Amino acid sequence: MIEARRELLDAAPWLHVWAEDVRLPDGRLIDGYLRLEMLDFVVVVANAEAGIVVLRSYKHGPADIGTSLPAGYLEADEEPADAARRELLEETGHVSEQWEELGSFVVDGNRGAGTVHMFLARGAEPVAVPDPGDLEETEMSFVALEDLVAALKDGEVPVLPMAAAVALAAAHLR
Amino acid sequence: MIEARRELLDAAPWLHVWAEDVRLPDGRLIDGYLRLEMLDFVVVVANAEAGIVVLRSYKHGPADIGTSLPAGYLEADEEPADAARRELLEETGHVSEQWEELGSFVVDGNRGAGTVHMFLARGAEPVAVPDPGDLEETEMSFVALEDLVAALKDGEVPVLPMAAAVALAAAHLR
Numbered sequence: 001m002i003e004a005r006r007e008l009l010d011a012a013p014w015l016h017v018w019a020e021d022v023r024l025p026d027g028r029l030i031d032g033y034l035r036l037e038m039l040d041f042v043v044v045v046a047n048a049e050a051g052i053v054v055l056r057s058y059k060h061g062p063a064d065i066g067t068s069l070p071a072g073y074l075e076a077d078e079e080p081a082d083a084a085r086r087e088l089l090e091e092t093g094h095v096s097e098q099w100e101e102l103g104s105f106v107v108d109g110n111r112g113a114g115t116v117h118m119f120l121a122r123g124a125e126p127v128a129v130p131d132p133g134d135l136e137e138t139e140m141s142f143v144a145l146e147d148l149v150a151a152l153k154d155g156e157v158p159v160l161p162m163a164a165a166v167a168l169a170a171a172h173l174r
Numbered sequence: 175m176i177e178a179r180r181e182l183l184d185a186a187p188w189l190h191v192w193a194e195d196v197r198l199p200d201g202r203l204i205d206g207y208l209r210l211e212m213l214d215f216v217v218v219v220a221n222a223e224a225g226i227v228v229l230r231s232y233k234h235g236p237a238d239i240g241t242s243l244p245a246g247y248l249e250a251d252e253e254p255a256d257a258a259r260r261e262l263l264e265e266t267g268h269v270s271e272q273w274e275e276l277g278s279f280v281v282d283g284n285r286g287a288g289t290v291h292m293f294l295a296r297g298a299e300p301v302a303v304p305d306p307g308d309l310e311e312t313e314m315s316f317v318a319l320e321d322l323v324a325a326l327k328d329g330e331v332p333v334l335p336m337a338a339a340v341a342l343a344a345a346h347l348r
Contacts, residue, residue: 009183009191014208014285017183017191025232025239026311033234034188036210058199060207061287062280071283103326106236107281109245109333111188113235116334137200149345152277159283160290164338170345171323 003029013039038107038114039073042084043161045102045169046070046094046124051142052166053092053124058137062158067143067151069162080104080117088121092140093128096121102168107161118165120172145170177203187213212281212288213247216258217335219276219343220244220268220298225316226340227266227298232311236332241317241325243336254278254291262295266314267302270295276342281335292339294346319344 001023009017019032046053046069058065072087074080081099088094102118130140148157149170157163175197183191190211196204220227220243229242246261248254255273262268276292304314322331323344331337 008185011182011191011193011208015191015210017185017189019185020234022234034185035234036189059283060194060196060209061283061285068283101327103337104329105334105337106332107334108287109233109235109242109336111235113282113287152342152345153275155278158280160279160281160334160338162283163277163279164334164341167338167341167345168326171326171341 005035008034034111036108036111036113038112040080040115040117041071041073041161042080042087042117042119043069043071043165044084044088044119044121045165046088046092046096046121047145047169047173048094048124048126048142051144052148052169053088053094054141054143054148055091056139056141059159064158066158067148067156067162068159069165071162081119084117084119084121088124089128090131091138093126093130094121094124095127096124098122100172102165102172105164116161116164118161118168120169145173179209182208208285210282210285210287212286214254214289214291215245215247215335216254216261216291216293217243217245217339218258218262218293218295219339220262220266220270220295221319221343221347222268222298222300222316225318226322226343227262227268228315228317228322229265230313230315233333238332240332241322241330241336242333243339245336255293258291258293258295262298263302264305265312266298267300267304268295268298269301270298272296274346276339276346279338290335290338292335292342294343319347
């Protein structure tokens with residue numbers, strides 16, 4: 001239970017950092033435990049006829065070019081499933097009528113840092129020209145799921161939520 | 175390329191937040207892009223005779239009790255593989271002689287937030303009484319990998335790096 005909290009940083013809308021005084025279930029009090037409030041986001045594993053729809057672009061987290069998946073922050077009052085459909089269409093021009101939830105997970109086990117909602121879209125089909133609106137130039141392609149899983153270990157999918165979604169989809173589709 | 179950076183928050187050793195002015199590969203300049211510097215950590219999927227070694231404890235990220243895996247921050251100058259061995263022994267009392275890397279991933283694709291190194295330890299065996307030294311009371315048990323994978327979708331493994339390690343191990347062991 002949180003008995004008190006003090007804001008350490010307001011970098012809205014991306015990040016709020018709080019110091020929380022937390023009463024643990026066993027009664028002890030932890031002083032000033034850091035909590036990160038960040039935007040929730042979605043990641044989409046879209047299975048099209050030619051393979052999983054992947055994007056190749058520069059990402060500033062790893063500071064490198066790598067393979068990623070359609071993904072993005074939830075807009076205000078947007079449901080995760082709606083955000084998944086929107087991001088898939090915006091970033092890849094694809095739609096799907098067969099959506100499944102792969103799970104929702106808190107990013108940081110100790111400090112929060114937002115929740116990622118992961119989706120699998122089977123039978124994805126192109127209906128539009130992609131308009132990712134990202135900061136980076138993005139190149140779309142298609143990769144067989146087994147090749148994408150193999151690429152995880154080689155560091156070709158350098159970002160955790162993307163790698164997790166690939167592995168979850170593989171576990172789910174097997 | 176980072177042309178300039180300003181520190182917004184120093185919450186050492188857990189968190190530093192920076193605003194970075196980033197020159198993109200295409201030449202555009204992005205002002206004040208947030209970067210989170212956080213500690214790198216390890217997560218271990220240990221396969222013992224009775225199943226995968228799991229821990230059940232309160233975590234303040236999801237603010238709930240859930241299933242997790244042996245994990246922890248790297249100590250100063252510690253190699254990820256050494257941290258993995260140390261955390262497995264400390265938190266579960268197990269050792270293994272068959273270690274494999276499942277991959278290393280940047281937690282936040284846009285902002286960094288540390289790197290997680292994931293390991294698979296086959297043939298794990300108990301040699302000591304666990305001494306997790308965590309804030310929370312922790313209960314160790316063993317779960318078949320397929321049951322753990324099924325639990326991912328039900329939210330029983332609420333924390334992303336743990337869920338990702340389970341799914342990666344499943345993809346790896348299949």
